[in-house]
Amino acid sequence: MKLWQKVGSLVLRLFLALFTAGLVLYFSGYSPLTAYKAMIWGAISNWDGIALSLVQATPLIFTGLAVAFANNCGVFNIGAEGQLYLGAMAAAVIGAFIPPLPHFFHLFLALLGGAIFGGLWASIAAWLKVKAEANEVIITIMLNSIGILLCSYLANYVFKAPGPVAQTPEVHASAALNRIGTGTQLSTALLVGLGLIIIIWVVLYRTKLGYEVRIVGANPRAAATAGINVAGMTFVALFISGALAGLGGAGQVLGLHSRFIDGFSPGYGFDGIAVAILGGNSPIGVLFAALLFGLLRAGGMVLDRTTKIPVDFVLIIQAAIILFIAAPNILKFLKGGLKSARTNTKQ
Amino acid sequence: MFNKKLLLILLVVSLVAVGALAQLKVGVVFATGGLGDRSFNDSGFEGVKKAEKELGIAFDYVEPQSVAEFESHQRAFAQSGKYDLIICFGFDQADAMKKVSAEYPKQKFVIIDSNEVTADNVAAISFKNHEKTFLVGALASMLTVDTKDFKQMNSPAKIGVVGGMDIPLINSLVAGYAAGAKYINPKADVYIAYVGAWNDPAKAKELALNMYNRGADIVYQAAGGSGLGVFKAAKQVNKYAIGTDTNQNYIEPNNILFSAVRRMDNVIFDQIEAAVKGQWKGGIYNLGLKEKAVDFTVEQSNLKISKAMIDKVEALRAKIIAGEIVVPEKLEDVDAFLKTVKR
Numbered sequence: 001m002k003l004w005q006k007v008g009s010l011v012l013r014l015f016l017a018l019f020t021a022g023l024v025l026y027f028s029g030y031s032p033l034t035a036y037k038a039m040i041w042g043a044i045s046n047w048d049g050i051a052l053s054l055v056q057a058t059p060l061i062f063t064g065l066a067v068a069f070a071n072n073c074g075v076f077n078i079g080a081e082g083q084l085y086l087g088a089m090a091a092a093v094i095g096a097f098i099p100p101l102p103h104f105f106h107l108f109l110a111l112l113g114g115a116i117f118g119g120l121w122a123s124i125a126a127w128l129k130v131k132a133e134a135n136e137v138i139i140t141i142m143l144n145s146i147g148i149l150l151c152s153y154l155a156n157y158v159f160k161a162p163g164p165v166a167q168t169p170e171v172h173a174s175a176a177l178n179r180i181g182t183g184t185q186l187s188t189a190l191l192v193g194l195g196l197i198i199i200i201w202v203v204l205y206r207t208k209l210g211y212e213v214r215i216v217g218a219n220p221r222a223a224a225t226a227g228i229n230v231a232g233m234t235f236v237a238l239f240i241s242g243a244l245a246g247l248g249g250a251g252q253v254l255g256l257h258s259r260f261i262d263g264f265s266p267g268y269g270f271d272g273i274a275v276a277i278l279g280g281n282s283p284i285g286v287l288f289a290a291l292l293f294g295l296l297r298a299g300g301m302v303l304d305r306t307t308k309i310p311v312d313f314v315l316i317i318q319a320a321i322i323l324f325i326a327a328p329n330i331l332k333f334l335k336g337g338l339k340s341a342r343t344n345t346k347q
Numbered sequence: 348m349f350n351k352k353l354l355l356i357l358l359v360v361s362l363v364a365v366g367a368l369a370q371l372k373v374g375v376v377f378a379t380g381g382l383g384d385r386s387f388n389d390s391g392f393e394g395v396k397k398a399e400k401e402l403g404i405a406f407d408y409v410e411p412q413s414v415a416e417f418e419s420h421q422r423a424f425a426q427s428g429k430y431d432l433i434i435c436f437g438f439d440q441a442d443a444m445k446k447v448s449a450e451y452p453k454q455k456f457v458i459i460d461s462n463e464v465t466a467d468n469v470a471a472i473s474f475k476n477h478e479k480t481f482l483v484g485a486l487a488s489m490l491t492v493d494t495k496d497f498k499q500m501n502s503p504a505k506i507g508v509v510g511g512m513d514i515p516l517i518n519s520l521v522a523g524y525a526a527g528a529k530y531i532n533p534k535a536d537v538y539i540a541y542v543g544a545w546n547d548p549a550k551a552k553e554l555a556l557n558m559y560n561r562g563a564d565i566v567y568q569a570a571g572g573s574g575l576g577v578f579k580a581a582k583q584v585n586k587y588a589i590g591t592d593t594n595q596n597y598i599e600p601n602n603i604l605f606s607a608v609r610r611m612d613n614v615i616f617d618q619i620e621a622a623v624k625g626q627w628k629g630g631i632y633n634l635g636l637k638e639k640a641v642d643f644t645v646e647q648s649n650l651k652i653s654k655a656m657i658d659k660v661e662a663l664r665a666k667i668i669a670g671e672i673v674v675p676e677k678l679e680d681v682d683a684f685l686k687t688v689k690r
Contacts, residue, residue, distance in 0.1 A: 048426060052419060163463070164516075165414075165439045183426065183450065185419055257415065266413040301416065305374075305409040305423060311381065 118246015
């Protein structure tokens with residue numbers, strides 16, 4: 001398929017999604033036009049809306065990149081959510097419990113901690129896959145619950161800040177990612193994410209490691225025959241994937257919340273899967289997909305705030321868009337369905 | 348003639364203009380449970396809707412999906428400059444509000460269930476929950492000897508309370524309850540137990556059954572979601588229970604006598620009304636029976652309590668409002684309270 005066809009199909013599917021969700025809205029007694037105007041206009045018409053979209057897109061750049069990298073090696077990492085939590089907790093603890101250090105050093109330590117713990121958490125799945133022939137999908141799913149609850153325990157007891165909320169103490173200023181501009185929640189975590197897009201692109205397409213990762217992903221048997229260490233590559237891919245997700249969590253903690261708050265992620269790791277697939281598992285694609293998802297989330301928040309349409313409809317609209325976008329062949333399918341329906345009636 | 352007409356038109360136009368200008372706008376950021384929780388958010392929303400109807404205000408509201416969204420919603424409401432009052436539900440919004448209220452010193456904020464934010468432009472509201480449990484404890488203590496109306500009472504004053512966790516907030520409820528019961532009958536036994544979780548109804552049920560077996564007639568639940576287990580226990584042994592926070596009487600109307608409630612609706616309405624009248628002031632507010640912020644209700648229960656009993660409780664309410672009875676907030680202060688209080 002040519003590029004313009006791809007883009008055309010994408011736009012068409014986007015409209016179909018809005019139409020479908022619009023029907024649900026209409027028959028529930030709300031005006032779809034009001035909803036879409038609030039949602040889309042609110043997210044892109046002014047600097048606040050754009051900043052909010054970028055804030056929402058930031059963690060998805062990390063988790064999308066994480067899932068995409070593992071996918072390139074033929075490993076399906078559904079565990080980005082758990083890895084994100086582990087990375088966030090590690091960064092929060094390093095940022096708050098190590099006394100203030102020179103800014104870049106402390107920040108670097110906290111980010112590194114987030115990457116390592118996210119990576120190690122994913123490595124458990126890699127280890128079980130290589131050593132025990134476990135299915136990484138099942139293991140990473142299970143590790144999500146374990147990781148999230150482990151962090152919840154840590155935030156409730158071991159590292160809890162005084163007060164009624166389950167959260168860790170505020171990180172020192174020397175470990176914080178600075179805010180970009182005033183009056184927004186946008187932080188330099190976005191720049192870290194953009195930097196990683198470039199780095200991962202270079203690694204995947206311009207290095208021997210990336211080449212081997214992609215060969216293993218394309219055909220593990222051929223890769224093994226060619227002398228590539230398939231098990232080793234699986235390890236590397238899952239570690240890097242987990243590290244990217246962990247960095248995403250660290251970015252949320254150091255740039256947005258200044259601390260680990262129990263249950264802070266509304267599913268960034270899971271949205272990362274959709275972002276990676278929508279972005280065709282390429283770093284550049286992930287960037288655009290993450291921006292689209294960020295815009296949807298921000299638009300949903302504006303919609304919820306400025307209209308009386310219940311928040312549940314925001315979720316329906318988002319789900320419809322994801323559904324239509326994540327199914328590239330849905331147009332063909334619908335067309336085929338129409339055709340067969342017609343031939344059926346003729347007979 | 349012409350002048351009169353003109354005058355009339357001018358009058359109407361100016362009235363409409365003033366009306367449009369004066370319409371107060373409120374932004375509401377709910378707690379993460381969202382609307383439909385039949386509790387905290389819903390009861391507060393009643394107050395907002397009452398203000399819309401009676402004071403003619405306009406409002407927008409938002410139901411955040413996670414703690415992470417609080418700051419952006421608060422900031423967006425404040426940034427727009429369109430809202431006279433921004434009302435935020437729940438103590439976990441305090442962190443975000445500290446930041447945002449400092450950035451927008453002219454924006455008025457209200458935070459419910461927190462006394463952490465101290466700023467001139469923030470009204471931080473908490474509740475004297477021990478005052479409502481005092482009334483509830485006193486009434487329970489009286490009812491245990493009312494074997495005429497309630498066949499299941501076995502007369503000695505034994506009652507219980509199942510708390511969610513052993514923390515100051517819950518202990519203030521327990522202290523008020525025990526003080527109320529013993530104020531009526533110094534020999535009353537008050538069994539106290541804690542679940543240790545807000546979502547463990549099975550354990551709460553065991554604790555309540557144990558209390559009923561030891562002779563308690565009435566058990567008050569102050570255990571959030573765990574408390575539903577207390578109602579199950581009451582139904583199983585056909586004894587009595589007391590609901591908490593919102594009116595829970597409908598859950599087991601044949602076993603729940605009444606509920607100790609927080610009147611979120613009154614509190615929210617009062618805040619909005621103060622803003623409409625230009626009398627709104629920031630600060631720390633600790634609201635009790637006097638401000639109608641806490642209360643108890645017998646509505647929707649099938650159990651009928653005699654008027655004589657209710658009258659006695661209302662007399663106690665008047666005494667608390669007048670300041671003649673100062674309900675203790677801590678369990679260790681209950682004994683001292685009973686020694687010094689005038690009956």
